[in-house]
Each structure stands twice: as C-alpha cells, then as structure tokens.
Amino acid sequence: MKTVFSLLHSRRAVKTELDGGVLIEPHEKPSRAETILARVKGQALGEILEPEEFGLDPIRRVHSADYVEFLEHCWTDWLAAGKPGEAIPAVWCGRGMRARVPKDIDGRLGYYSFAAETSISDGTWEAARASANVALTAQKLVAGGERAAFALCRPPGHHAHADLFGGYCFFNNAAIVAQAFRDQGAQRVAILDVDFHHGNGTQAIFYQRRDVLTLSLHGDPDLVFPHFLGFEDETGEGEGEGYNLNLVYPPGTPYAVWSQGLETACQRIAGFQPDALVVALGVDTFEEDPISFFKLKSDDYLTLGQRLQRLGLPTVFTMEGGYDVDAIGVNAVNVMQGFDRG
Numbered sequence: 001m002k003t004v005f006s007l008l009h010s011r012r013a014v015k016t017e018l019d020g021g022v023l024i025e026p027h028e029k030p031s032r033a034e035t036i037l038a039r040v041k042g043q044a045l046g047e048i049l050e051p052e053e054f055g056l057d058p059i060r061r062v063h064s065a066d067y068v069e070f071l072e073h074c075w076t077d078w079l080a081a082g083k084p085g086e087a088i089p090a091v092w093c094g095r096g097m098r099a100r101v102p103k104d105i106d107g108r109l110g111y112y113s114f115a116a117e118t119s120i121s122d123g124t125w126e127a128a129r130a131s132a133n134v135a136l137t138a139q140k141l142v143a144g145g146e147r148a149a150f151a152l153c154r155p156p157g158h159h160a161h162a163d164l165f166g167g168y169c170f171f172n173n174a175a176i177v178a179q180a181f182r183d184q185g186a187q188r189v190a191i192l193d194v195d196f197h198h199g200n201g202t203q204a205i206f207y208q209r210r211d212v213l214t215l216s217l218h219g220d221p222d223l224v225f226p227h228f229l230g231f232e233d234e235t236g237e238g239e240g241e242g243y244n245l246n247l248v249y250p251p252g253t254p255y256a257v258w259s260q261g262l263e264t265a266c267q268r269i270a271g272f273q274p275d276a277l278v279v280a281l282g283v284d285t286f287e288e289d290p291i292s293f294f295k296l297k298s299d300d301y302l303t304l305g306q307r308l309q310r311l312g313l314p315t316v317f318t319m320e321g322g323y324d325v326d327a328i329g330v331n332a333v334n335v336m337q338g339f340d341r342g
C-alpha cells in the first residue's frame with residue numbers, strides 16, 4: 001500500500017495542551033507521525049509519496065470560507081493583539097447568547113472552536129493545509145486505480161466541523177476526501193470512523209445527507225470527549241435520516257466486543273454499496289492509550305485491516321488519533337498490512 005506523508009506536519013508543534021487545569025506537553029505531537037513513518041519504512045509497506053498541492057477549493061467544499069479565513073490569520077491576529085502565550089480559546093457562545101462573529105481575536109477563537117485543549121501557534125495553518133493535501137493525494141491515488149492508500153495525516157481531522165476546530169483537529173481530512181470522491185463522480189461514499197473518540201465533525205458535516213454514510217464506533221460520550229455528540233439515537237436528519245450510525249462502548253471494551261460493532265458497521269456499509277470507503281483511522285483504541293479506555297491489542301489491528309479489505313472497496317485511510325507513541329507505528333501499520341494481506 002502506498003503512503004502519503006508531508007514533513008510539513010512538523011510545523012504543528014504547539015507547546016501546550018490544556019488538560020486537568022494545567023498546560024501539558026500535547027499528546028498530539030510530531031513524534032506520532034515520525035514513529036508511524038519509521039514503521040512504514042521498516043515494514044516496507046510500499047512507496048512513500050509527498051503530497052501534491054490542491055489549494056483551498058477542496059477544503060472549502062467542506063469548510064466555510066470564513067472559517068478557513070479565520071484559521072489562516074488566527075496566529076498573526078493573536079500576535080497583533082499582544083498575547084503572550086499560544087492561542088487558546090477561552091470564551092464561547094453559551095446558551096442564550098448570540099452566535100455572531102466578534103471582531104476581537106478572543107471572541108473569534110471561541111466562535112470557531114468547541115474545545116480548549118487545541119492550542120494554535122505559528123505553523124498550525126501550514127501543517128493543517130499539508131494534512132489536507134496528504135489526504136487529497138491519497139484520494140487521487142485511489143481514484144486513479146490504487147485499491148487503497150494511507151494518508152499519514154497530522155494534524156488529525158475527524159473532530160473538525162464545517163466551521164469549528166477542536167480535539168486537535170482543524171480540517172476534516174476524511175470529509176474532504178469523501179467530498180472529493182463525490183465531486184469526481186462517486187454516487188455514494190462511506191466514512192467509517194474507528195478512532196476511540198466519536199467523529200463529531202464528520203457526522204455533523206454529512207448529517208443531513210444520504211450520499212455519504214457516516215459510521216463511528218467510539219467510547220461513550222457521556223464519559224469521554226467530545227461529550228456532546230455521538231450517541232446511538234443520532235441517526236441522521238431530513239434527507240440524511242438513517243445515514244448515520246453511532247456504536248457506543250464502555251470502559252474496558254475488548255476487541256471481541258468492539259469487533260461485533262465493526263461487523264455491524266461493515267454490513268451496513270455493504271448494504272449501502274458505496275463507490276469508495278474512507279476509514280478515519282485512530283488507534284487510540286489501543287489498550288495502553290493514555291487518554292482512552294478500550295482494550296484492543298496490537299494484533300487486533302491486523303484483523304481490523306483484513307476485515308476492511310474484505311469489503312472489497314477502494315479505500316482511503318486518514319490517520320486520526322493514537323497517543324501511545326511507542327505502539328502507534330505497529331498499530332497503525334498493522335491495519336495497512338492486514339488490509340494488504342486480505
């Protein structure tokens with residue numbers, strides 16, 4: 001399987017993540033991508049390509065123009081306001097307030113985000129743009145005939161809404177890929193999110209649409225991020241009713257249980273008969289992940305890859321979460337090797 005990777009991921013090197021009331025070293029750090037890349041090379045998974053430049057149009061097919069504009073200028077606006085630290089949202093449009101875009105950078109940070117753990121600093125814009133280019137390059141490979149491709153994206157994307165960042169995500173790479181398939185003539189696309197956390201952004205982007213089926217297996221939002229979306233009664237709206245599936249699991253869930261949900265999702269995908277499949281691949285489902293509570297083991301990712309291959313669909317993998325850096329390379333590449341072996 002070919003991998004797409006950009007060294008520009010390393011421009012995303014914030015020093016802070018708000019966690020438990022303190023600023024910690026971010027879990028979403030450059031060594032995650034470097035470790036996965038080393039494993040891709042060590043396992044001779046396949047050719048490694050740099051991304052092509054696709055510009056802002058494919059991004060704006062998913063994200064609002066004002067949100068993209070905000071992200072491009074956020075850091076310089078923050079500096080111009082004389083702020084001493086990294087850009088962290090601290091005020092939001094609470095219930096009963098007015099959802100309008102303020103002029104002030106503090107107000108705009110809150111307007112365009114849903115969580116405070118995702119700091120912004122110099123280079124975040126460049127890295128997020130490169131991550132979307134990585135995903136679009138993988139999509140182009142698959143649209144061009146490759147059975148599958150691995151978009152080694154960093155920063156991740158599945159929490160990003162059309163005009164909201166959060167959960168370490170800025171551009172929703174999986175959604176951008178799905179929309180690119182649709183814009184190139186695919187009638188139906190499925191997005192399967194196997195990250196530990198609910199793909200709230202992906203769900204929201206396609207919630208009223210029936211051309212893109214969104215499915216997510218994840219930790220109970222009553223207990224974990226993103227807390228305010230991802231419950232099993234969210235099945236789509238209007239035209240999209242019946243085209244969203246959430247499967248929620250408790251602490252300690254092992255592969256034996258999680259894989260039953262995977263099977264349910266795979267059967268739903270098969271019934272939808274998509275022209276392409278996008279897999280939002282987080283491996284924070286791993287038993288040792290520092291911020292999650294499932295109990296998948298490294299070999300389970302081989303089995304996961306094999307099951308996905310059996311769907312028989314052109315497939316783009318977009319890298320999402322996974323924070324046990326020692327294991328992330330083995331776990332992520334196991335999915336690809338399981339897929340390749342079929």
Ligand SMILES: NCCCCCC(=O)NO
Pocket residue numbers: 117159167168195196197225282284291320321322
């Ligand atoms: N306390 C913030 C947790 C953000 C979750 C990021 C993630 O892995 N999403 O898939």
Ligand SMILES: [Zn+2]
Pocket residue numbers: 195196197282284320321322
């Ligand atoms: Zn996650």
